[in-house]
Amino acid sequence: MPYPQRSITELADLIASNTSRYNDYLVTNGIALPTHAPSEKEIPADVPEKISGLRQQAIEASHELHELLIGPMGVPFTAYARSTCVMSLQFIYTNKIGQNLAWNETTTFEEIAKESKLGLDDTTRMMRLAMANYFFAEPQPGVVAHTAASHAIVSNPLLNAWIGVTVEENWSPMLRLNEAMHKWPDSEEPLQSAYCLAHGMNEMPFDVWERDPARVQRFASAMNFLHSDSGFQPQFMVNGYDFASLGEALFVDVGGSTGHVIIMLAQKYPNITCIVQDLPATVKAGKEQLPKELEERVSFMSHDFWTEQPVKGADIYYFRWVFHDWSDSLSIKLLRQLIPALKPGARVLINDICIPPAGVMSSYQEQRIRSLDILMKTFTNAKERSAKEWAALFAKADPGFKFGRVHLPAGAKIAIIEAKWNPVE
């Protein structure tokens, strides 16, 4: 990766100029300016693409400027301080801190300690660490109020679920990754993952969660939260592909969770009939959440995708954030389970990250994508893939898969990866 080239003054000028233009847009359109103070309503995130682009550039430049200003000794030292932010989240999540505190109310360290059955000294110190990370404020000594960030944690159930998955499922495995990599170098096996090591498991994580409906629902909600992150919204898929031109079409969403993408797709395209496939507990939760008006065109089916695809002759087999859960050898196995069901011309659509070559993205974006890649490694010895790796996956699965294209709709962070089935005689 080349060294970032921009000087501190260049970065500072860009931040000043973009921030001022962003501020002007918000003021002109009567949108509340960013603040750490909580409010009753969530601040709407939707701004035109050009404006969100200015904001994004300022965030990326601030990240680069910060690292340059703290210097080579500061970068590793700050990494330690940043990791304590996850400790704060774990403290807030597991102790349900602030859950019954309205955005405009206050409580005290004593009350929090009593409700959480914790010591007062521990509580006060952990709360002050959380406050240093912008979760909660201390308007007067010993008095606690929400900040915008702590209020978001307790008032947005999808964000809350994502934090739960982060601190209770993913965090301890991250601390065991190095050990797992030494024990099983370059392993592609999910049971040899840091996740299994840290959780003392000898089964696929999804199979373990299946026996715990609350864990299944929390994971589905966490996925739903990720869909709301800028660039990850399912709208990029729903609007970024010409589904209308397919005419009457059957669409199978394999590993489709509780159907959050399919619901949007079916609402927009009356020509499409959908089947969502997932494991039984997820399917059960999905059925319960399906809007009544879609019941005729959207159905749920329990299906284990390691077995042969039972829906034959569909027009599209769709996988969103499924292949990144599995190594190459398992992804090939998964693709092959489709083959007996595929009619000539059937499409396989994958909605997943496509990693650009190293050094193309800003260091901020690079950090996010590489973190996701390593999170998948930690979870099941899986990975995020580049365009070349996607093409290779289809080629290895079967020469009948004709790799089409990787399309990244403007503003999207996950790509639409397409292949068509054209069997070799």
Ligand SMILES: C[S@@+](CC[C@H](N)C(=O)[O-])C[C@H]1O[C@@H](n2cnc3c(N)ncnc32)[C@H](O)[C@@H]1O
């Ligand atoms: C990372 S999530 C993605 C969910 C959904 N496609 C989305 O974008 O939100 C992976 C999904 O695969 C499902 N899954 C895992 N193992 C499966 C299996 N053997 N058969 C079917 N679905 C499975 C999980 O239950 C989960 O819903």
